[in-house]
Amino acid sequence: MAMAPFTPFFTETLFRNLRKASNGLEESIHYCSFPSASGQRDERIEQSVTRMMIIIDLARNIRERNNKPLKTPLREMIVVHPDAGFLEDITVKLKEYVLEELNVKAILPCNDTLKYTSLRAEPDYSILGVRLGKAMGSVAKEVKAIKQADILAFESSGEATFSGHCLKFNEIKVLREFQRPANITKEEMDAAGDGDVLVILDLRADESLYEAGIAREVINRVQKLRKKAGLEPTDFVEVFYESLDEDKIALENIVKSQDQSIRKTLGSPLLHHTMISKDAVIFCREEVHGVSGFSFAITITKPTLMFLLEDIVKLFSGNNKFAEALCTYLLSRDHSKLRSEFQAGKGKITIECLENQPVVDVELGKHLYLCTGDYHLSRTV
Known part of the structure; x- marks a missing residue:
């Protein structure tokens, strides 16, 4: 019902579908009244x-x-x-x-x-002026001269006496100054x-906060580029950066120091552009200039399988052609489905569909990695 004024036709269609399964509803959602509140406010x-x-x-x-x-x-x-x-x-x-x-x-x-504060008191002239009349001047002078300890006592008790007049809490303003x-x-x-x-x-x-701010700016640019490329939040991709400044080390050091927060936000590491595989399928690339004094390029690619060829060749007792055929087959697979199969097999899958080739068990970390980030992470641990 809250949507009805803004999307009248859409909500009317939904309501008519509901009417088919429910009895006693109004003919149109636009004839319905908003429900009354029930329960108690907290x-x-x-x-x-x-x-x-x-x-x-x-x-x-x-x-x-x-x-x-x-x-x-x-x-x-x-x-x-x-x-x-x-x-x-x-x-x-x-x-x-x-x-x-x-x-x-x-x-x-x-x-x-x-x-962190000093206290001072001011009389509320709008209230006391009418009540005290001519005595207002002497009372105001005493109120303004009250010491901090007495102000605290007044706040605790809720009343105090000045020039023979008892003033309540709402008749004196206690001002806190930094x-x-x-x-x-x-x-x-x-x-x-x-x-x-x-x-x-x-x-x-603070240096760490400064670096966190730069990392946040880079992440923001990555998210915008993902949206520009039409990618969904659930799409698994790899992200690479390239410093376009003369001093390339500055940005690289920030990315390294903020690696954990970047991974947490993006769901994957921010990798150096030199790690882009020659087989990578690039979704998009964009250069950004003048962001907190830095200029850089962001590249987003499909996740690329990283093969450990020597270990794959060992699966086939040194037969390079069999190893190449296995790699070609795995590269042709849908990456998300392949990832799911490895997860279901606890990091291992059996390949038995290649014609005239022996059945082999392929293991993550031993024969291949599902993306560039995993491969390079294993090399730095």
Whole structure:
């Protein structure tokens, strides 16, 4: 029903098919009313999500103010709040969402409100002005002069007396102002708050974070090229890179240091272009320039079987023609089906369909590898 206003004909077709199997439905989906809500709202979950949204907004404001785009990973974020439940929501329950949304590596909770802030109090003139009248001036002077320890006591008790007038919690505004640690500049650490919670971001450059940012840019270009080539997310391919800069070592070192995260995201290693097999079928190639100061080319190929010819020849007692025929047959096979057969056979398959050739057992890692990445990985372990 939610789709009906946007795709009326499609949803109507679906609804009419449902009517054939159900009784008592309206003649058209456009005659139906939205169902009424059932069950109870979980206000605790709503509160947690609201708190998360506040933290994310404050952190994004800090990034924008310091020209730190979201694609740039940051070392850590500190959340300052006196309530342990608030800190648990952000740093435990919803931690993964916050880390991903803000691209920070760590979140640190802090319930010591004076560690990174100074407190000051301001009277709420809109409320007290009417109630106190002429006494407002003397009360305001006392409220502004209140010390930090007294402010904390006021927050705990919820009331305090000034010039003989008892003021409640909602009549005084407690303002928290960020206080940087010694020897830390605004360019290295900045904060934002809403009067209740304070968010602090560590903006200092970090070599590992810099490399992670470059790797993320390269991965992004690979994903775009996959989409441009019409590949599905489930299509198994091999990806190669080539540095186009004069200093080719810089990008190569970054790819090596970020190998694990690249593998996790792409589902396969990012290989050096010199590893492309002469038999590889290339889907596409694209050059990219000026990405965080780097220029490189990305090549995507079909996975290429890598044969250990000497060991395959041994299967046939030194008969090279039999070995070549086996390789030709395996190359003609659909790669995904061949992969499935090896998985089902726990790394081994039996070849008995080649005419006038003996039956042989072919093993992964001993006679061949299913892709270039597996082959080179075995050589580096």
